[in-house]
Amino acid sequence: MRHWALDKKQQLRTTANDNLARVDNLINVYQVHLLGAGKGRRPVASSDVLRGAVVFLHATLEDFLRTLAEWKLPQAGHDVLKDIPLIGTSGRAEKFTLGDLEPHRAKTINQLFKDSVSAYLEKSNYNNIGELKKLLESCGISTARVARHFNEIGRLMARRHHIVHRVDQNDNPGRGHHRAKPINHGNLHHWKRVVNDFIDDVLNEI
Numbered sequence: 001m002r003h004w005a006l007d008k009k010q011q012l013r014t015t016a017n018d019n020l021a022r023v024d025n026l027i028n029v030y031q032v033h034l035l036g037a038g039k040g041r042r043p044v045a046s047s048d049v050l051r052g053a054v055v056f057l058h059a060t061l062e063d064f065l066r067t068l069a070e071w072k073l074p075q076a077g078h079d080v081l082k083d084i085p086l087i088g089t090s091g092r093a094e095k096f097t098l099g100d101l102e103p104h105r106a107k108t109i110n111q112l113f114k115d116s117v118s119a120y121l122e123k124s125n126y127n128n129i130g131e132l133k134k135l136l137e138s139c140g141i142s143t144a145r146v147a148r149h150f151n152e153i154g155r156l157m158a159r160r161h162h163i164v165h166r167v168d169q170n171d172n173p174g175r176g177h178h179r180a181k182p183i184n185h186g187n188l189h190h191w192k193r194v195v196n197d198f199i200d201d202v203l204n205e206i
Helices: 002-034 044-075 098-104 109-121 129-138 147-166 185-204
Strands: none
Touching: 002 044, 002 185, 044 109, 044 129, 044 147, 044 185, 129 147, 147 185
16 A cells, blocks of 8 residues: 555656646747847747746646545545535535435445546636645645745736736736736746645655
8 A cells, every 4th residue: 555655646746747847848938939138028929938837837736736636535534525526416515315326336435436536626626725725634634834835826826817817917007018917937937946846745745
């Protein structure tokens, strides 16, 4: 069992590394092909590559959290599982009939837990620190040693939300201002380090 857990942790780390490398590729495209020489803000069309990197970095974090939950939640206790509906049902998580179990007759209880958790996570999103903390606690992971990352992850989440839902619109329009909020590759390098260190700290708590 211990070897299996180590393999699962390594799989989580490897997948995160692959996704973070893709974020690096986007940053490199900006630095090599779009940054140019001289000082001053770059055109919005050029820095949009960095906005895409913000969205992908947040997706990397969500993918890690979702995969972690898919591993850990089926092993959780009643207080966690009571909020997860049976796969194939709708409505409140605690209401289903014996007939709802009929399609799963051949499954073990453990497999039914796993399938129900996977279906539940398909609709999951982690858009703020409250949701992130709740997930970690549901997975039996203390937030005390990872809390140092919450402020910066919160800023990453807020920026991703602004990009996705408001096309990163500048809240201070007018003469001398671009139509989108400023962003630079330093922001991305910083947030990428934060996400990487957060993943390391979470895995060290397992």
